[in-house]
Amino acid sequence: MTGSDRVTPQELRFERLLDAPIEKVWRFLIEPNLRARWFMGGPTEPVVGGKLGLTMNHDRLSDDDVPVPERFASHVGASWAERITRIEPPHLLSFTWDEGKAGEVTIELAEENGKTRLVLTHSGLRGRDDAENFGSGWHSHLAALERRIRGDGVANFWALHAEAEAAMQKALGKEG
Secondary structure, rough: OOOOOOOOOOOEEEEEEEEEOOOHHHHHHOHHHHHOOOOOOOOOOOOOOOOOEEEEOOOOOOOOOOOOHHHHHHHHHHEEEEEEEEEEEEOOOEOOOOHHHHHHHHEEEEEOOEEEEEEEEOOOOOOOHHHHHHHHHHHEEEEEEEEEEHOOOOOHHHHHHHHHHHHHHHHHHOOO
16 A cells, blocks of 8 residues: 555545556556456446446456466456446546445546556445455555556466455454
8 A cells, every 4th residue: 555545444545656648547447458457347338327347357367377266266257337427538437336335436547747646536335344345456456557557567466466455454453
């Protein structure tokens, strides 16, 4: 986690400075094939009310041949769509999570000296379990995005995820 990150049982806020122009980062949010390299791909209707398709192919996030941890294996291939609630290319994308039952995710992008400041806020969490679960996910996916943006590989996504889980437990006051 960075010093500007904030984790509470109700809200997550992650901030990253990415070494790429805003247009490139925006493409990694909107274009399904690029989004699938760090998060989840799926059909996208980039308009308010449009669908943001998400397919959980986390078995493909590592460049090396890394097995999916058993507790996540049953989720591989799961597919659904969330609803885009706000979109202002190339600066803002907001969408529901679990049809709004698990809040809303807002990703803001701002240009900063040829780089892009990304701020991801997941609000409306239902408590500590959501914060730990989604926080671990967002933290590890953003680490993968940083590497992909730089043109580096992601040797083992699950190692990033394990680090993120430990960071979330520490941030929430629960050493694991």
